[in-house]
Amino acid sequence: MTKILAFDCDSTLSAIEGVDELARFKGQSVFKQVESLTNQAMNGQISVEEVFGKRLEMIRPTEDECLKIGKKYIERVEPTALYTIHSARKNGWTPIIISGGFVPVIKPLAEYLNIETIQAVPLHFDNQGNYKGFDSHYPSTRDGGKIEMIKKIKAVKHPEKIIMVGDGNSDLETQSEVDLFVGFGGFVQRPKVKTGAKHFIHKLQQVLPLLGI
Secondary structure, three states, X not given: OOEEEEEOOEOOOEOOOHHHHXXXXXXXXXXXXXXXXXXXXXXXXXXXXXXXXXXXXXXXXXXXHHHHHHHHHHHOEOOOHHHHHHHHHHOOEEEEEEEEEEHHHHHHHHHHOOOOEEEEEOEEEOOOOOEEEEOOOOHXXXXXXXXXXXXXXXXXXXXXXXXXXXXXXHHHHHHHOOOEEEEEOOOOOOHHHHHHOOEEEOOHHHHHHHHOO
């Protein structure tokens, strides 16, 4: 049977928040507004659905900008991520990404880490690579979305175990659905997650003993 090790992406597998970095292309004012909305949502102060479409409409990222931030994810990758994922895979775990981020931005990092499954929000572009919208029905565009994603994975894959690692409130919400939730504070320590998680780590490799490795 499959054992699944699921990671959030932003501020977990990599130091950056992709949506905030995309906002930098639009100037300091837009960046500050988007960064504030992201932090409020990740800290559980406002709902994900309140900010998701609003941020994207402010940014309207191009396909080229997404690829540039994809490279930045790799440049700022968590220092123990490659080792952790390699060790977990060697011991029978399947690593996946479950994120409220965007598929075209995350894909380069997933390839770098040799993670095949990306559960993240699709973006739509026209033939010139200009932003046309996002999949507003995708679960992680709203509160509780990652719980829906975990439930679907369990229904399809019937894993022996599923463990979730992440830094944000949307990750913490999965605690009731996974065998183990591990809060991550290597880049950002969110009080709600640190208090609510049964385990809290500061380097990804610290998850390995919890996997029995």
